[in-house]
Amino acid sequence: MTKRITIDPITRIEGHLRIDVEVDGGKVTKAWSSGQMWRGVELILLGRDPRDAWAITQRICGVCTTVHAITSVRAVENALNLEIPVNAQFIRNMIISAHALHDHIVHFYHLSALDWVDVVSALKADPVKTAQLAESLSDWPLNNRHVMTQTLEKLKTFVGSGQLGPFTNGYWGHPAMKLSPEVNLMAVAHYLQALDAQRHANKIVTLLGSKSPHIQNVAVGGVSNPIATDSQSVLTIERLLKLKEHMDALGEFVRKVYLVDVAAIGAFYADWTKYGAGVTNYLSCPDFPMDSKGTQFLVPGGYIPDADIGKYKPITAFGDAFLRDGVEESVKHAWYEYSKPGPLHPYKGETTPKYTDFQDDGKYSWLKAPTFYGKRAQVGPLANVLCGIAAGHQPTINYATKLLDTASSLLGSKIPLAALHSTIGRHAARAVRAGVMQEVLVQNWQALLTNMGKGDVATFNKPTFPKGEVMGFGFHEAPRGLLSHWTVIRDGKIANYQCVVPSTWNAGPRDENDVIGPYEASLMDNPIADAELPLEVLRTIHSFDPCLACAVHVVEDNQEVVQVKAL
Amino acid sequence: MHVVILGVGNILLTDEGVGVHAVNQLLERFDLPEEVDVIDGGTSGMDCLDQVSGADYLLIADCMRAKKEPGTITRLTGDQIPAFFKTRISPHQVGLSDMLGALNFHDMLPKTIVLFGIEPKSFELSMELTPEVGAKLSEVVDNLVAELKDIGLAVTPKRAA
Incomplete structure (x- = not known):
């Protein structure tokens, strides 16, 4: 018998994502991913000064503020053919790599670990055994028995005070929870420590970006941070040394805790390497430009069709034609209408809403369906890591090898690289990328210091806007994957603006040819133990780090805000 | 004493x-x-x-849907502030209330939390408030200032330029 399950919303703060699945014989047979919020930020930008676009676009999402600011200035600079000083690249690179670390750590520990970790089961753990286990995995100083005992006490107090009450009608004790009490307690300890770790990343963004959550220091043409070796009020050597302390602390946490935890949880949930692959065309872009033009990048990116890394094709520079010419968006199944049939390139993109009800075979989402040369593509850390491996990027290969080796030894059998094409593989790739991001952070810090040592303190090139029409696009490998902004500028004013965001690639509905998107494809054949508590659906969707870039944030006064409807 | 005033919402x-x-x-x-x-x-x-962790007082201004007249200001404190992890599906989706939940779990919750919720009229795409809500804005600010004065802090109006 077929059973329909609706989960709405599956994310809260980041915007409303609704997932519908049909379950037959204990597994998913059909899936729909629907963005439930209208996102029309593009319309707000029309007629505005392109130099202001970044400040507005960074408000479209509550989690990815920084990434929209960076991508927006890159788009306008691309339209103007404007090079920016290398110091500005280094400062921007530090902000976005620190932001990525923040995002990856918070995503794993605070947004998705609880899909796999049973907090209540941790109450039964023996803290001494937990410490022994943790210390056998890593020499992190906070793995000792005192820390584990304190964590257990804290958890007991928390549960005893009734604060965990809501947790009890969550998924604790769900049959799909497999970790021992000791592994669960170790994860809870690291959940708490991750709150401290993410603060180091946030400090870096705040110190460089002047303000967080919304950075203030970017500008079309560079950054507004004055640099000096001898003044107190600007970016000084002293301040830069302070930044390095935060970077080192992040490196310790990522290498000794995050990567190890993901390997351990991956080994215990090795069956989840079989589920969730979905769309295995992978698209990612190179990032962390080290020259003024954007032709030399620290981390590679490109396109991999059909899970075959032998067919990797790189994207090589800002303005890359292979990327530029491959992107289209379809609204056949989205609540918009175009003035002509077929998908549209973002430069020609239109944002005209046309709402119908949720129609299984018709329109059912506020997200458009992007394609790359006509194919659906998955974006995100997994795409980025696979491209890194295909391109021979050594830091990516090192962290990926280490993580797979750790997980293999815990499991007692070899986990192949192909296991990454899965729900749990997306978590593994995100941890690998976090390792790479920390190295990128330090490299840019070093590059800035070296360049300042040569006496170069330039951070800004003034933009000039020509009469007539120019077009440009900017890309950024954001924490959730490839983000691009596309703009048409006429007589110095924005004439068109389209954001093609990572979650549009991954969460978009069926396309022009009715082909399902990455979220939908990844849910197919997922086991469902209990249709009333569809934890497995959440595991797969959360592995993408879902975010719909349209955050509505309202305090609801005592209303049930989430519905699970099993029909 | 450390006081944090947090304004949240999407200005678009x-x-x-x-x-x-x-x-x-x-x-x-x-x-x-x-x-x-x-x-x-x-x-x-x-x-x-x-920025919020370790504050003694946290004052929050946010939009709050409570089916009242647009612009209605509601003051909530402590346990009245809803949804500490209270969503059934996603006890770990991170929003404001979840941030407070995380602080609580970590013993870093501000001692006093006051939330001023303002009933919205429209969530249309625009960077301006509706007249109904806009008319109440100065009253929201006055409420925040009154809270500061209640805890003994000196707040002075800026001189007109």
């Missing part, structure tokens, strides 16, 4: 951004003592954690 969606507009107006109209940090939190959750 009309009244959704009322909390942010409120803290901006607060900064325009008043000189605040050193103990007070004002944060434009936008729609961020965890990104504000660092």
Whole structure:
């Protein structure tokens, strides 16, 4: 018998994502991913000064503020053919790599670990055994028995005070929870420590970006941070040394805790390497430009069709034609209408809403369906890591090898690289990328210091806007994957603006040819133990780090805000 | 004593951004003592954690849907502030209430939390408040100032330029 399950919303703060699945014989047979919020930020930008676009676009999402600011200035600079000083690249690179670390750590520990970790089961753990286990995995100083005992006490107090009450009608004790009490307690300890770790990343963004959550220091043409070796009020050597302390602390946490935890949880949930692959065309872009033009990048990116890394094709520079010419968006199944049939390139993109009800075979989402040369593509850390491996990027290969080796030894059998094409593989790739991001952070810090040592303190090139029409696009490998902004500028004013965001690639509905998107494809054949508590659906969707870039944030006064409807 | 005033909301969606507009107006109209940090939190959750952790007082201005007249201001404190992890499906989706939940779990929750919720009229795409909500903005700011005065902080209006 077929059973329909609706989960709405599956994310809260980041915007409303609704997932519908049909379950037959204990597994998913059909899936729909629907963005439930209208996102029309593009319309707000029309007629505005392109130099202001970044400040507005960074408000479209509550989690990815920084990434929209960076991508927006890159788009306008691309339209103007404007090079920016290398110091500005280094400062921007530090902000976005620190932001990525923040995002990856918070995503794993605070947004998705609880899909796999049973907090209540941790109450039964023996803290001494937990410490022994943790210390056998890593020499992190906070793995000792005192820390584990304190964590257990804290958890007991928390549960005893009734604060965990809501947790009890969550998924604790769900049959799909497999970790021992000791592994669960170790994860809870690291959940708490991750709150401290993410603060180091946030400090870096705040110190460089002047303000967080919304950075203030970017500008079309560079950054507004004055640099000096001898003044107190600007970016000084002293301040830069302070930044390095935060970077080192992040490196310790990522290498000794995050990567190890993901390997351990991956080994215990090795069956989840079989589920969730979905769309295995992978698209990612190179990032962390080290020259003024954007032709030399620290981390590679490109396109991999059909899970075959032998067919990797790189994207090589800002303005890359292979990327530029491959992107289209379809609204056949989205609540918009175009003035002509077929998908549209973002430069020609239109944002005209046309709402119908949720129609299984018709329109059912506020997200458009992007394609790359006509194919659906998955974006995100997994795409980025696979491209890194295909391109021979050594830091990516090192962290990926280490993580797979750790997980293999815990499991007692070899986990192949192909296991990454899965729900749990997306978590593994995100941890690998976090390792790479920390190295990128330090490299840019070093590059800035070296360049300042040569006496170069330039951070800004003034933009000039020509009469007539120019077009440009900017890309950024954001924490959730490839983000691009596309703009048409006429007589110095924005004439068109389209954001093609990572979650549009991954969460978009069926396309022009009715082909399902990455979220939908990844849910197919997922086991469902209990249709009333569809934890497995959440595991797969959360592995993408879902975010719909349209955050509505309202305090609801005592209303049930989430519905699970099993029909 | 450390006081944090946090304005949250999405300024691209009309009244959704009322909390942010409120803290901006607060900064325009008043000189605040050193103990007070004002944060434009936008729609961020965890990104504000660092600045909020360890505060003695946390004052929040946010849009709140409670089926009242648009512009109605509601004051909530302590346990009245809803949804500490209270969503059945996603006990770990990170929003404002989840950030508070995380702080609580970590023993870093401010001792006193007061939330001013303002009933919205519209979430249309616009960077301006509706007239109904806009008319109440100065009252929201006055409420925030009154809270500061109640805890003994000196708040002085800026002189007209």
